[in-house]
Amino acid sequence: MDIESDLERALRRESPPEGFSSRVMARVAAESRATRRAPWWRAAAAGLVLTAVAGGWAAHEEMQRREGERARDEVLLALRIAGSKVRTAPKQVHEIGTH
């Protein structure tokens, strides 16, 4: 028995089942679509994150600006009150002196 020729005959190349390459290409196309979609989704996700961060930063800035304005208004009010007190003080001293 010549085992080597038996092996060569038994192990000859065979064609895969009908439609094999179409099935492979369908999987390739699905993978290709998924790969092409990925950058779009990544860009959209990155955009959302950036918008959220920028929005948060802008809101924080606006809050700080309003706090600053309120503090400034309070200081001005305090100065005005103090100023009016200073203006009326000599008059009151004078009145006390005349009594």
Add this chain to the structure above:
Amino acid sequence: MTAIAPTANGLDALERARAGDHDAFAELVEEHEAMVFSIAFHFFNDRGRAEEIAQDVFLQMYRSVGTIESRSHLVFWLRQVTSRRCIDHIRRTRLRAVSIDDIHELTGANEFRDSLLDRKVRHLIAELPEHQRVIVTLRYQEDLDPSEICRIVNLPVNTVKSHLHRALQSLRKKLGDQ
């Protein structure tokens, strides 16, 4: 070995596939499908499992086509990846050599095409240890010598020769007994 087949625009299918051309990739699949499918089929003796492995190999090729340098590198790469996937698959699942599908297949259309001896030989190969199976397949299906096989299976050439020798001894004994 497959010859380079340039097209009208001067680029061969591999170059075009590397550039993202799906038609060129399909040409490569059709050119090499019999080799890849047959390595897996002779390893498992199961057409369904062989198709599953062969599809996975070509999908991996699609992902790695940019790293493949030439037509000869592609053939080497396909043989190597198919052999590795077959061995990994059998180690993961520890399948029986012959599945229910094969029993159906033996009594199906292929019965008339294959001689009884061919089927017996393939059945006995599928019972060999995994490295022996791959080495026998690469030796007799792909007509490679041990120095080429050792690069594909990443084993020393003397180990390949020894696996081949033991596989032939085992097959001779089993075929003689039957």
